[in-house]
Amino acid sequence: xxxxxxxxxGLVQPGGSLRLSCVASRFTISRSKATFNDAWMNWVRQAPxxxxxxxxxxxxxxxxxxxxxxxxxRFTISRDNAKNSVxxxxxxxxxxxxxxxxxxxxxxxxxxxxxxGMLVTVSS
Amino acid sequence: QSALTQPASxxxxxxxxxxxxxxxxxSDVGGYNLVSWYQQHPGKAPKLMIYGVNxxxxxxxxxxxxxxxxxxxxxxxxxxxxxxxxxxxxxSYTSSSTWLFGGGTKxxx
Numbered sequence: 001x002x003x004x005x006x007x008x009x010g011l012v013q014p015g016g017s018l019r020l021s022c023v024a025s026r027f028t029i030s031r032s033k034a035t036f037n038d039a040w041m042n043w044v045r046q047a048p049x050x051x052x053x054x055x056x057x058x059x060x061x062x063x064x065x066x067x068x069x070x071x072x073x074r075f076t077i078s079r080d081n082a083k084n085s086v087x088x089x090x091x092x093x094x095x096x097x098x099x100x101x102x103x104x105x106x107x108x109x110x111x112x113x114x115x116x117g118m119l120v121t122v123s124s
Numbered sequence: 125q126s127a128l129t130q131p132a133s134x135x136x137x138x139x140x141x142x143x144x145x146x147x148x149x150x151s152d153v154g155g156y157n158l159v160s161w162y163q164q165h166p167g168k169a170p171k172l173m174i175y176g177v178n179x180x181x182x183x184x185x186x187x188x189x190x191x192x193x194x195x196x197x198x199x200x201x202x203x204x205x206x207x208x209x210x211x212x213x214x215x216s217y218t219s220s221s222t223w224l225f226g227g228g229t230k231x232x233x
Contacts, residue, residue, distance in 0.1 A: 030182055051127070052162070052170065052213050054223035066221045102169060109158040109217035112181065114169040
């Protein structure tokens with residue numbers, strides 16, 4: 001089964017930057033046999049004790065990227081298919097960006113597989 | 125965009141059936157047959173239970189089923205079991221090419 005491992009989280013001051021990484025292994029989406037190069041990759045976050053919030057996604061070939069309004073202009077999603085990796089560059093971080101960030105693989109509308117999450121804490 | 129609307133909590137006894145609603149607008153739930161449901165146990169990552177309104181990924185019990193009418197989608201859990209106790213989130217693809225989640229429903233067995 002697909003394994004997604006996030007890294008790069010931690011404590012950062014307001015206004016600072018962080019880059020999250022997600023590496024995929026054993027990657028085949030079972031219901032379609034899609035490989036990493038075919039898969040949409042997403043970032044979804046969950047603030048402590050709160051619900052899920054979709055953040056951004058990127059098409060398999062990197063040609064399309066979408067963002068939730070609250071991060072537009074501050075966050076950038078990218079991918080390196082040669083490394084089975086996806087990234088989230090987060091700039092101008094705010095306290096309300098504090099959350100567990102999940103790397104999610106699947107389709108443009110659905111997350112079939114989720115990583116275990118990486119905590120990002122924005123605090124002075 | 126505001127989150128999709130879900131009840132905060134739903135409860136049922138073992139063996140019973142429960143339904144969780146998820147209400148959106150014509151720009152999301154009502155406009156696309158692209159509603160998904162996720163189960164999240166405490167301290168764990170979410171798990172996909174339903175996609176495309178009423179499709180189950182392999183390995184998901186057929187006790188879980190989905191439906192949609194207009195701008196409201198529903199997840200039904202039949203034959204409720206103790207392990208079904210978890211948070212459940214709906215999500216929908218939107219006209220902005222984004223995802224929108226519901227606020228989540230805590231299911232108590």
